[in-house]
Amino acid sequence: MGENLFANPEGTREQILAATYRTLRQRGYTELTISAIGEEFDKSPSLVYRHYDSKDDLVLSCLESMLDQYEQRFTEADVTDPKARLSAFLERGFPETVADDRRQFITTLVELRSLAAHDDAYRAHFTRSDEVFTTSLADIVRAGIDQGVFADCDPDRVAFYLFSTLAGAMQRRVTTEDEAWIGDVRAEVEQYLETRVYR
């Protein structure tokens, strides 16, 4: 998730969300202000306030829209090569090396998730977000089983497990100095897939 989001925003609300997305990617949550969005959007902050009550209202709407766009693009029928699809999902989740702009965005997502520990609106978002991503993963695994390329495993269990590992790796990557361990985690995920999922 990330590429081509908000590519052609139409209408004021979508343009505001696209500017919010760019700002979150480039500057993070702490530095995001309604004024900064106004500048990025090349409009006055008052126009932003006409559509969104607060910074968190704006950020949550942006997160929801990102998730909607992901959901609209993902359809199980498209999974023609489940193994490649699963690899792409994992590569996106924890690449061995990560570019600075992507690292900034992962950092922002980890910070936003930590808000969910005390904020019901963020918690509701990340509950839905995890459901969407684990459902996609389970759909990929199910397609692999149906097509006879994956072994007879439990798609939901595999999905929850892989997604938890991926969430932990994302979190640890942006909260520690060292990331030599990422290669080890990747190698062990492959080992798990070889013995448990791939036929």
Place this chain on the structure above:
Amino acid sequence: MGENLFANPEGTREQILAATYRTLRQRGYTELTISAIGEEFDKSPSLVYRHYDSKDDLVLSCLESMLDQYEQRFTEADVTDPKARLSAFLERGFPETVADDRRQFITTLVELRSLAAHDDAYRAHFTRSDEVFTTSLADIVRAGIDQGVFADCDPDRVAFYLFSTLAGAMQRRVTTEDEAWIGDVRAEVEQYLETRVYR
């Protein structure tokens, strides 16, 4: 980690850290203030300030002390039953159900870790913390291999992998509404251990 920490604090600094630990467990990071520590400790806030410059200095010293206590207790030579030891580590990390006070403390740890995304001192702490825990895990796996009860696997890889899954599960548990998935993750971890680690 958690039980019996700061059981018999000696001296003012240790008593302050013990009070900080109790406050972090019961009230969390956001509500922690130097004044609250003074009250908990039954001394004036000025005494706390004489030993610690700021709230974060205090919290970080508390985290460091917790980790030191864990390190002092863990010795590889004590791993007489590697399988039971590994189970206990994982049970501690993601139990199927979690009591309210433990949930509060996991929430606090997830929040503190998110500070590491932007704060070098917290980042240094969580780098060391992850090193300590993954080293313990690897020591347990290595003991199992040496004693002939575990298969010939790479202890470091297994440790980094299990720890990332555990970190992700802790984070997801306190940032989503649902935790039905925990049982699935546990079951899949067991499956992984059966095929990859246990002989």
